[in-house]
Amino acid sequence: MSEGKAHITNYSTLAMVLGSLLVLTWATVSITSINLGPWSVTAALLIALLKATLVLLYFMHLKFDSKLLKISFTAVIVVFFLVILLTFFDYLFR
Amino acid sequence: METITNVHRDDEASKLGMWLFIFTEILLFGGLFIVYSIYRFNNAVAFHLAGEELNDTIGIINTVILLTSSMTVAMSLTAMQKGNIRLCLGMIAVTVLLGLVFLTNKYFEWGIKFEHGLYPGSAFLKELGHGDIMFFGLYFMMTGLHALHIIVGLTILVVVAVFIRKGRIRPDKYAFLENGGLYWHLVDLIWIFLFPLFYLIH
Numbered sequence A: 001m002s003e004g005k006a007h008i009t010n011y012s013t014l015a016m017v018l019g020s021l022l023v024l025t026w027a028t029v030s031i032t033s034i035n036l037g038p039w040s041v042t043a044a045l046l047i048a049l050l051k052a053t054l055v056l057l058y059f060m061h062l063k064f065d066s067k068l069l070k071i072s073f074t075a076v077i078v079v080f081f082l083v084i085l086l087t088f089f090d091y092l093f094r
Numbered sequence B: 001m002e003t004i005t006n007v008h009r010d011d012e013a014s015k016l017g018m019w020l021f022i023f024t025e026i027l028l029f030g031g032l033f034i035v036y037s038i039y040r041f042n043n044a045v046a047f048h049l050a051g052e053e054l055n056d057t058i059g060i061i062n063t064v065i066l067l068t069s070s071m072t073v074a075m076s077l078t079a080m081q082k083g084n085i086r087l088c089l090g091m092i093a094v095t096v097l098l099g100l101v102f103l104t105n106k107y108f109e110w111g112i113k114f115e116h117g118l119y120p121g122s123a124f125l126k127e128l129g130h131g132d133i134m135f136f137g138l139y140f141m142m143t144g145l146h147a148l149h150i151i152v153g154l155t156i157l158v159v160v161a162v163f164i165r166k167g168r169i170r171p172d173k174y175a176f177l178e179n180g181g182l183y184w185h186l187v188d189l190i191w192i193f194l195f196p197l198f199y200l201i202h
Helices: A011-033 A038-059 A067-092 B011-042 B044-051 B056-081 B085-115 B123-128 B130-166 B175-200
Strands: none
Touching: A011 A038, A011 B056, A011 B175, A038 B056, A038 B175, A067 B011, B011 B044, B011 B130, B011 B175, B044 B130, B056 B085, B056 B175, B085 B130, B123 B130, B130 B175
8 A cells, every 4th residue: 555554464364364264174074074964055155154254354355455345345245145135036936 | 857756656446446356256256156056956966966976185185275375375465565575476486386286186187077078068978967967067167267267366476476576566566466466365265165065065
């Protein structure tokens, strides 16, 4: 950033995020290896969402970015989930 | 001659531009994920059986590789911001290396599938039925598009490294490194969803 006040993410923070991501990967592999039926899909998707949040907030720096970026990102995700919702309403109640 | 005292530069705006591009990528892959879930919903049994054909181990190895490379590229930005050019270049080199290992794994993974007669439009696949055709069609389409993004990301990172060596990216001017890094994180982000959907959920 041109003002020279850019937030710098520490090496240790980045290493800790990677550690958490690897633990979550291990968790998703072990959860899906036991047969939980439809719940394994839910569990895998929830863990994937958690991992994606970590990548977005720390690796992609969104946690420390401007409000404009945060709001735009949220808007895109909301639109995406609305599309999913509408598509599945169509398929479930056709 | 007048001297130029202030060259206008807006790193925040170029970052916003990069994010706008990332939004389009999220919606592109998001659309494919919706297609995947609808076909899975309609062909639950075939998707369940076809998913077991995929090699979990390669999937896990590639996940670890991509997550690690995402950290190293984030560290290269930290190194640049702290003025440590050598470490920055080193971290980019590690990232590129990890990306190449990912692609090599993908090459062998796809190669084995091709040997077993599993590729879009193959005679073997046509005998298996509609659900399997859909599953492998989506598998090759989505992991292929993702691999294409890896290749583009690696190219960008190599250009970034060259710019750093030439001094065009500096500790006081690193927007290109930051945006190139964002692209690499996006590739990681997409894989986080591809991996459980294709390799783990049976």
